[in-house]
Amino acid sequence: MGDSGADYPTTIGADASFTGKLKFEKGARLLGAVDGEITTSGDLLVDKGGKLAGQARAGNIRVNGEVTAKLESAGKIQLGASARLEGDVQAAKLEVAEGAVLIGHCSIGVKSSGNGVKTASAPVEQVTPRREKSTVRK
Amino acid sequence: MRKKVYCTHCHGEMSVAHSALSSVCPHCNKRLVLENFKIKTYHAVREFATTGDVVVEPRGRLVANVRAANLIVDGEVRGAIVARERVSIHKHGTVKGDIDAPLLAIEAGAMLDGFLRIGGAAPVAIVRKKPAARKRVAAKK
Numbered sequence: 056m057g058d059s060g061a062d063y064p065t066t067i068g069a070d071a072s073f074t075g076k077l078k079f080e081k082g083a084r085l086l087g088a089v090d091g092e093i094t095t096s097g098d099l100l101v102d103k104g105g106k107l108a109g110q111a112r113a114g115n116i117r118v119n120g121e122v123t124a125k126l127e128s129a130g131k132i133q134l135g136a137s138a139r140l141e142g143d144v145q146a147a148k149l150e151v152a153e154g155a156v157l158i159g160h161c162s163i164g165v166k167s168s169g170n171g172v173k174t175a176s177a178p179v180e181q182v183t184p185r186r187e188k189s190t191v192r193k
Numbered sequence: 194m195r196k197k198v199y200c201t202h203c204h205g206e207m208s209v210a211h212s213a214l215s216s217v218c219p220h221c222n223k224r225l226v227l228e229n230f231k232i233k234t235y236h237a238v239r240e241f242a243t244t245g246d247v248v249v250e251p252r253g254r255l256v257a258n259v260r261a262a263n264l265i266v267d268g269e270v271r272g273a274i275v276a277r278e279r280v281s282i283h284k285h286g287t288v289k290g291d292i293d294a295p296l297l298a299i300e301a302g303a304m305l306d307g308f309l310r311i312g313g314a315a316p317v318a319i320v321r322k323k324p325a326a327r328k329r330v331a332a333k334k
Contacts, residue, residue: 144309148299154312157297157309158309160307160309161305161308163299163305164305165305
């Protein structure tokens, strides 16, 4: 499975380590170590040898390296055979290859709002409050 | 013909007849269910344990802590799941509960909410050591 440069225009090399917040418009490929927050509307690939700690939000996330972070994806999260993920996962779809290690809380296919509150699938009916009966006897 | 199974309580290894439906673990002396199950309707128990496979069919709803070799979910499962081999959640399957298994397969469209522990080392057998035989000491005259 080839990872073309067009899918991941940004690459963090194997000899690089970064601490802080990173934001990409398109995809990013991680070969080094990142400790912090990554946000991208494209795809994120943590390749073999790459290490990610903190939090990551992306369209789709592929993990072949080591991740100790909270992952949030609007699309799919794929764990390769060499992946090791310790952290919470929230996505629409999840794919776990044979040999991958995954430890953490997962919410797959469960719709939730931005602040982590799960929304019901059906709209909640509005309840009109009852008038309280007066306890004063005339 | 015999097959090798692992106790759902102490994870001890034992050999049973291929067509056996239940047995007693020689290590912890607890009863073992060896059958494969298909859950077609609503079924709620505290613990659902077998050394075989459990299939929850599309209309099936299993509310229990599940221990099995393989678990295939087409319906709904609520409860903690411990699988010896694999957990597969199909397209219309829903799982609400923790999962502890070496392999996990989720199809697109499945719903899953719980703490996962996938991969890692297999559970170690908790086997009681038999007490050493007492040596008879000849009485002194």
